[in-house]
Amino acid sequence: MRVAYVCADPGVPVFGTKGSSVHVQEISRAWRRAGADVTVYCTHAGTERPADLADLTVVELPPRRADGEERERAIGEAAAALAEAVVRDGCDVVYERYSLFSPALALVAGTLGVPSVLEVNAPLIEEQQRYRQLFDVRLAEAVLHRNALAADTVASVSEPVVRWVEGRVPGAKTLLAPNGVNTERIGPRPHGRRHPRRLTVAFVGTLKPWHGVPALLTAVALANTESGSSGHDGRWSVKIIGDGPGRQDLQRAAAGLGVEAEFTGAVPPDAVPGLLHGCDAAAAPYPQPLPGQGDYFSPLKVYEYMAAGMPIVATAVGQIPSIVEDGRTGLLVPPGDASAFAAAFRRLGADAALRERLGTQARAAAVGLYSWDSVLSRITATLPLSQGVAR
Structure with a gap:
């Protein structure tokens, strides 16, 4: 099974130090442990590639340099180019981390007719308006609506995010899929080594x-x-x-x-x-x-x-x-x-x-x-997969 993982947000480096970067890496690992051949399509690859992901194929297409409203359009253009790359390469599943201006999932699913997952980690429209600046609100809303309706599953990390998606996109097929942890990468601390005072x-x-x-x-x-x-x-x-x-x-x-x-x-x-x-x-x-x-x-x-x-x-x-x-x-x-x-x-x-x-x-x-494998298993159980995914 070939999985195309799309991360079009230039603020989320695939190989970075942010929690969002960890999330991208761990879902990619979980897909690979399930037997999938994963290719990540992104606008920002980052430089902190872990050794166990040295062989992970990454296609990076950064957006052109721009500011303000023009930057939002540039991100959307880069995301559309990523979708073209996915269509050219082919896949059996497209999995996109939701970003404000990316229509990639709808483009890929509509062209290839493959199962699709939109992963929503936050109510980005409101978050962008509150903490940063959102110039083209209509574009952000249209992209969310298009992708959420195209997705076979909209996997949301919390009940409030589920409600946010359902409120903005009635008819979206939502699923609660909280975060997890890699208990092999993060082992237990040793006992008896710390100073009591x-x-x-x-x-x-x-x-x-x-x-x-x-x-x-x-x-x-x-x-x-x-x-x-x-x-x-x-x-x-x-x-x-x-x-x-x-x-x-x-x-x-x-x-x-x-x-x-x-x-x-x-x-x-x-x-x-x-x-x-x-x-x-x-x-x-x-x-x-x-x-x-x-x-x-x-x-x-x-x-x-x-x-x-x-x-x-x-x-x-x-x-x-x-x-x-x-x-x-x-x-x-x-x-x-x-x-x-x-x-x-x-x-x-x-x-x-x-x-x-x-x-x-x-x-x-x-x-x-709370393993990432169990998170992915909940998601894939909702998909019309022609090839089995290990559970």
């Missing part, structure tokens, strides 16, 4: 406002102050794995709060497991979404924390309460409650057995419930 909490992600890292720094500062005054073990430092526009502000905030913080910068996905293994816990400090912003994310970092056997402290927003079981695979706290977050750190700092138990149970849940 100096603990480190990890955060993995792009340093942007909606990830809540300032709240994490505040909570660590509060936990350290209260632990010190009570004489308890477990002073916390922070390891920030990732980069983004908020890095300098976060560095200043950490210094002002007296929190010891290491900023690794952007790292290739293969480096993440080792960095996590050197830490004692991991955090997902998402804030409460503002009215109208929604909680549509499927938190890739949380699945990775679980696979690494990390005790997790996370805010109870979005899908997180359905993934992390409070007191069993992690500790959940209300968003915006620095005192509750700090109390969770103090609890973990004072109880090594609790840290180990939460981490072990988190790893077991990741292995049993």
Whole structure:
């Protein structure tokens, strides 16, 4: 079976350090493990190619240089060129990661008549309007409508995204397909190697406002102050794995709060497991979404924390309460409650057995419930495939 994976968003490098890049790579791996011959068609290949994907065929057609509304048209043109390449090469399934201006899936499925999947990871039209700038809203809406109706399955990462697709494109064949994790790439952390009086909490992600890292720094500062005054073990430092526009502000905030913080910068996905293994816990400090912003994310970092056997402290927003079981695979706290977050750190700092138990149970849940193979299996089960896909 030949699978054409289309990623026309130039902001998503196939071989990059972003969570979106990890998603592209992992779905490609899952297709290959299922026995498919995968070719990725993209506008941005990236440079961080993992060794196990060295033989993955990639066709890269970058958009022409342009700004503003003309750039949006250029991306659409590049996506149409990718579709032409897929049609020329042929495929048995076309699988596209939804991007704002790409008509590729509809073009390929309409020409070749092959099964098709549109993978929707976020309500990009609203996201682009809120955080960046969307010049041609009608084009973005028309592309979504065309592709979603052409797809045999619109695989959406969360219930809010399912509802968003159905609200914008009545008749779309939606499927809930949350993110997963590669439990072979991310193994469990070794036990007994960390210092009992100096603990480190990890955060993995792009340093942007909606990830809540300032709240994490505040909570660590509060936990350290209260632990010190009570004489308890477990002073916390922070390891920030990732980069983004908020890095300098976060560095200043950490210094002002007296929190010891290491900023690794952007790292290739293969480096993440080792960095996590050197830490004692991991955090997902998402804030409460503002009215109208929604909680549509499927938190890739949380699945990775679980696979690494990390005790997790996370805010109870979005899908997180359905993934992390409070007191069993992690500790959940209300968003915006620095005192509750700090109390969770103090609890973990004072109880090594609790840290180990939460981490072990988190790893077991990741292995049993959240593999990328199971994600892909749910998707392919909905397709009219003429050739079987291993399950």
